[in-house]
Amino acid sequence: xxMKRDYYEDIRLxxxxxVIFWTVVLLIALFTAPLYIDSxxxxxxxxxxxxxxLAVGLNILVGSTGQIxxxxxxxxxxxxxxxxxxxxxxxxxxxxAILIAAFIAAxxxxxxxxxxxxxxxxxxxxxxxxxxxxxMHIIGGMDVFGGRxxxxxxxxxxxxxQLGLTWILKTDVQKYYLILILTILLVVGARNILKTRVGxxxxxxxxxxxAAEVIGVNLTIYKTLAFAVSAFYAGVAGGxxxxxxxxxxxxxxxxxxxxxxxxxxxxxxxxxxxGGIMGAALITYLQYDLFKNIAEVPYLGAFLVxxxxxxxxxxxxxxxxxxAIGLIxxxxxxxxxxxxxxxxxxxxxxxxxWPF
Numbered sequence: 001x002x003m004k005r006d007y008y009e010d011i012r013l014x015x016x017x018x019v020i021f022w023t024v025v026l027l028i029a030l031f032t033a034p035l036y037i038d039s040x041x042x043x044x045x046x047x048x049x050x051x052x053x054l055a056v057g058l059n060i061l062v063g064s065t066g067q068i069x070x071x072x073x074x075x076x077x078x079x080x081x082x083x084x085x086x087x088x089x090x091x092x093x094x095x096x097a098i099l100i101a102a103f104i105a106a107x108x109x110x111x112x113x114x115x116x117x118x119x120x121x122x123x124x125x126x127x128x129x130x131x132x133x134x135x136m137h138i139i140g141g142m143d144v145f146g147g148r149x150x151x152x153x154x155x156x157x158x159x160x161x162q163l164g165l166t167w168i169l170k171t172d173v174q175k176y177y178l179i180l181i182l183t184i185l186l187v188v189g190a191r192n193i194l195k196t197r198v199g200x201x202x203x204x205x206x207x208x209x210x211a212a213e214v215i216g217v218n219l220t221i222y223k224t225l226a227f228a229v230s231a232f233y234a235g236v237a238g239g240x241x242x243x244x245x246x247x248x249x250x251x252x253x254x255x256x257x258x259x260x261x262x263x264x265x266x267x268x269x270x271x272x273x274x275g276g277i278m279g280a281a282l283i284t285y286l287q288y289d290l291f292k293n294i295a296e297v298p299y300l301g302a303f304l305v306x307x308x309x310x311x312x313x314x315x316x317x318x319x320x321x322x323x324a325i326g327l328i329x330x331x332x333x334x335x336x337x338x339x340x341x342x343x344x345x346x347x348x349x350x351x352x353x354w355p356f
Contacts, residue, residue: 013188030180034173042172046244048284049183050237055264055280056190056273057233062262063270064194065226066206067116068125070258071132075231077253078105078135079238081145084153093160102235109231113224132258140250150249153242172244179240186233191273193229202226206271260287263325267332269341278340286325 014020034042054076061067082101086092092100108131115127139145156175159165169175193199201222204212213219242248260283268279304320336342 031177034176039172042176043244044285044288046172046176046179047241047288048281049179050241050244051264051280051284052277053183053186053240054234054237054261055268055276056187057230057237058261059265059268059270059273059276060190060193060202060233061226061230062265063272063275064199064206065202065223067223067226068121068262069128069227069230070125070255070262071112071128071130072230072234072261073253073255073258074132074135075105075109075234076238076241076257077139077250078108079235080242080248080253081139081151082235083239084151084242085145087154091161094156094158098236098239101239102232105235105238106228106232109227110224112231113227116223116227117220129255129258133255136250136253146249148250150247152247153245156243175243179244182236182240186236187273187277190233194273198222198225263329267329267339269339272341274344275339275341278344282340283325286328287321
């Protein structure tokens with residue numbers, strides 16, 4: 001029987017030699033991926049990893065703390081605009097610019113967390129939705145942020161220009177390794193947060209905030225902290241996203257984006273780090289690759305085109321993208337409430353007891 005007898009058995013990163021082996025295999029595959037995949041797939045992996053960072057942070061808030069947010073596109077925008085403008089207008093090096101932008105996002109997350117002390121469920125979701133829409137319109141209405149024309153990201157320079165040090169990442173492959181390293185660090189950081197006293201307080205609030213307060217959990221501190229940590233992750237992801245795209249405008253960070261972030265967490269599995277990773281990977285792949293051009297989807301593409309010509313118009317063909325993702329989310333909720341992480345658990349149990 002696999003029983004934990006010591007606290008350090010619960011917090012250690014690698015639970016067995018098997019985990020170490022497969023972790024090494026995964027890392028080797030990730031670090032060598034650009035050697036055998038084409039440039040578009042490297043670009044796609046960059047976007048997937050950016051979304052993984054955000055989904056893992058959002059899962060801390062939604063899955064582990066039980067606070068619903070539909071405003072994470074706002075934090076995402078703060079990270080993107082903050083990083084780019086700090087580098088262009090104040091000549092701040094990238095490393096410091098993205099951290100400052102992430103902490104600005106965390107500050108706004110803390111402010112948004114204050115209503116969470118009195119609001120729950122759909123009321124909190126609407127409050128966070130209002131924040132996200134407000135950020136989008138403020139950015140679009142101010143010339144300092146480029147207005148509706150948007151912003152072109154500066155060169156991604158990891159050096160310090162003031163000291164004469166430059167190291168510009170020009171290609172998607174070079175950016176890939178930067179994003180990969182940051183993704184690994186932030187995912188491990190999120191895992192460690194949830195294993196600490198802070199993470200256990202988050203889970204206690206999710207299960208019952210009244211019971212958590214009775215046993216000594218300060219709801220004011222931990223609810224606002226959950227929003228701040230989640231917003232920090234969104235800020236880092238937004239800062240990286242701006243350099244992956246190269247150009248962005250306020251409408252890039254719209255309501256649909258916030259909804260898709262929440263879909264990633266729900267489809268992947270609430271309350272599990274692996275769930276955030278798997279959900280972000282699946283939904284991003286569907287959006288940016290498989291369903292990007294509906295007419296080219298294997299087997300179904302020609303059928304959907306024929307249906308659109310017969311009863312609808314080809315203009316609305318792209319709506320099948322949202323419909324497919326919505327059906328996937330409904331199916332996950334009905335048949336596997338634990339999401340893709342629940343499917344992963346079932347597969348592991350099956351192979352552990354195979355062939356019985």
